[in-house]
Amino acid sequence: MAVLDAHRTIDAVWKLESARIVAALTRMVRDVGLAEELAQDALVAALEQWPATGVPDNPGAWLTAVAKRRAVDHVRRSRRLTLQQEQLAHELEQQRDVEPEPPSGPEQDDLLRLIFISCHPVLPPEGRIALTLRLLGGLTAQEIARAFLVNEPTVARRIAAAKRTLAEERVPFTLPEGPELAGRLSSVLEVVYLIFNEGYSATSGDDLMRPGLCHEALRLGRLLAELVPDEAEVHGLLALMEIQESRSAARTGPAGEPVRLDEQNRGRWDQLRIRRGFTAMLTARRIGGTPGPYVLQAAVAVCHAQARTAEETDWEQIAALYESLARLLPTPVVQLNRAVALGRARGPQAGLVVADALAADPALRDYHLLPSVRGDLLLGLGRREEARLEFQRAAALTGNAAERAFLHRRADGIAPAAAPGPTLGGAAAEFLAREDLDAGTVRSYGQTLRRLGLALGERRPLTTVTPEEVARTFTATWGDTAAATWNRHRSAVRSFGAWAGADGLADGLARRAGPGHRTLPLGPDQLAALWSSPGPAPRELALWRLLHESAAAVRTVLALNVEDLDLEDRRARAGDGWVSWRAGTARLLPGLLAGRSRGPLFLADRRPGPARTPGPADLCPHTGRGRLSYERAEYLFKRATRELDPAGEGFTLGRLKPGS
Amino acid sequence: MRYLMTTKATDTAPDEALFAEMGRFIEELSAAGVLLATGGLEPGGILVTSSGEEITVTDGPFAEAKEAVAGFALIEVRSKEEAIELARRFRRIVGDGESVVQQVFGP
Secondary structure, three states, X not given: OOHHHHHHHHHHHHHHHHHHHHHHHHHHHOOHHHHHHHHHXXXXXXXXXXXXXXXXXOHHHHHHHHHHHHHHHHHHHOOOXXXXXXXXXXHHHHOOOOOOOOOOHHHHHHHHHHHHHHOOOOOOHHHHHHHHHHHOOOOXXXXXXXXXXXXHHHHHHHHHHHHHHHHHOOOOOOOOOXXXXXXXXXXXXXXXXXXXXXHHOOXXXXXXXXXXXXXXXHHHHHHHHHHOOOXXXXXXXXXXXXXXXXXXXXOEOOOOOEOOHXXXXXXXXXXXXHHHHHHHHHHHHHHOOOOOHHHHHHHHHHHHHHOOOHHHOOHHHHHHHHHHHHHHOOOHHHHHHHHHHHHHHHOHHHHHHHHHHHOOOHHHOOOOHHHHHHHHXXXXXXXXXXXXXXXXXXXXXXXXXXXXXXXXXXXXXXXXXXXXXXXXXXXXXXXXXXXXXXXXXXXXXXXXXXXXXXXXXXXXXXXXXXXXXXXXXXXXXXXXXXXXXXXXXXXXXXXXHHHHOOHXXXXXXXXXXXXXXXXXXXXXXXXXXXXXOOOOOHHHHHHHHHHHHHOOOHHHHHOOEHXXXXXXXXXXXXXXXXXXXXXXXXXXXXXXXXXXXXXXXXXXXXXXXXXXXXXXXXXXXXXOOEXXXXXXXXXXXXXXXXXXXXXXXXXXXXXXXXXX | OEEXXXXXXXXXXXXXXXXXXXXXXXXXXXXXXXXXXXXXXOOOOEEEEEEOOEEXXXXXXXXXXXXXXXXEEEEEOOOHHHHHHHHHHHHHHHOOOOEEEEEEOOO
16 A cells, blocks of 8 residues: 555544544543543554555554553553552553444543533633644644644644643543533534634635535534534534535635625525534424524524525514524624614614614724625615725725625725716816916915815715805804905805806805904914914014004004103003003013114014115114014914914914904 | 445345444444435336437336445545545445445535
């Protein structure tokens, strides 16, 4: 026999026999890790001998016999021999060459003990999974690693850590009884279903399914059904897995993409598995009791399997089953399934109500099926744009390549709303490109329309923009500007609306009364920010303080001369009246004066050019500079306050005047 | 993967011991989650032949009855070697004769 063939045969025999061998050895040596090592020794012996001698007639018995001999040797070598072990060793010696026991009570119990110990709650979930596949499935660390897309050392570490934990925690090799049984059994079922699900809906990687894991889980499920025949949930899990697996051929398309349940070709469902699933379900029902989570989920699967077409599906029944399930397992995922069923049974709105309630659940924040389900329901309601965004969000969240491609296709399959016409941004650009507008108008209108585009979305179809939205944007952006500014923006929108055939666009905007409109004073926070801002020069700070404290008109203050000041009384003569100030200005004035005794109080930055010589009254005899102009003062204030202004424009000096 | 093992008829009638041993074997395979379906087949059967447009239905038994399949087992295993190993165990129980093991494609 070729060595390669022999090795393949040994591997096959090993996978069929290893669980029973390890289980029997664990009963002898009371240490699952040691038992597995002894069994591995037997495997090594087979690998050495069989290629030369040929595979023995009963390879399982051969492996068992060799492993048991190793166990006896080990127990004998062990220094701390207890009486019990002595006796055990003796017994073993007696039966060393006897044929293995038939698959009756004790051996079956050993297998069951092995399952319970592999799925023991002291182990972390990944440890339980790895150890179960290793000990019950006979899989190598490499095979487990490949199935879970992790590297081999990781799996080897998990297995080693699990064995160590079991030894350290002195987990007994016994069958749980009484109240403990239910919890331990549910841990076992959970591990089996986790293995199945990792294979059925691969959470990562490129393929949607990894059938090897499904088959391992099914094997374990069937084995459990034989070993624990009186537990309804065991049969429920088996039914659930059989029926889900029956759809494996139909649930992926030619390119590996997922095919949704209601679009699957039911002729490709595996009737053999469905029948096995039904049989398991009947067994579960015969056992009776309150249906547990697996029986309920299996009942849902049965509903689907019984429907010859998607339309025949009894969604009311499924919704009711999920409702029962939600009472047992109030998890967001169960609620999400209930939302799907309700959406089918009573219309998308009913489903959406349940799905929307889950949106705030942090557990589902990164769960791609939530936006995917919402997308379906929204699409059913004709809310196409929202549906498209949800599918895109789902695609961004899934870790599975085939599923991502599928979700992208769903998003792309939703055309933007019918005949959208020009967008706000597009129409604005076209409007501003007209040749009959002068540069100043284009600049002014451009400012208005850019702001509108930012607030409402450049890509918004123009026809969907409502006057109310425009009014809201105006209030938020220019609500407290001077009436003239407001009216300028308003006329820009009116002009644009008339040109674009959207006449009503400015309907929500009332024209503001011009000069009589009092500008709003700056608030205390804004003033505080202004006084403490590091940017402005001493001249600006003094001017602003003075304007604020005196409440005088800007032009009046700018017209002040040094010789008019009465620093002691904190006031200055201005025409027929007085301009007075308080401590803030008083503190700043000496620095501003810098020893000047005559000429304009507020000076320009530079000396005037030869073409624009101001009159002697506006010229500083000390520095030769001119008086600060109103325009320049306004400009500097506007620039300095741009960051304080929510609209980003900056304020006018008039707003420094305190409110009455 | 699935394999169908078919077994040809033999002249010797099975005795009770064989039945018992077979029963245990089947139980064991079911417990291991390997055996999906199994059954024995009536000797004879019905022959349906098509030739051109013509469909002919003929009742058995037929001349080549020795070649006829007497039983089948549909098994689900991880490899061809596992299928062969199970076939070996089966043959060891039933004694002289032949079985054919073929991989099943689909569904």
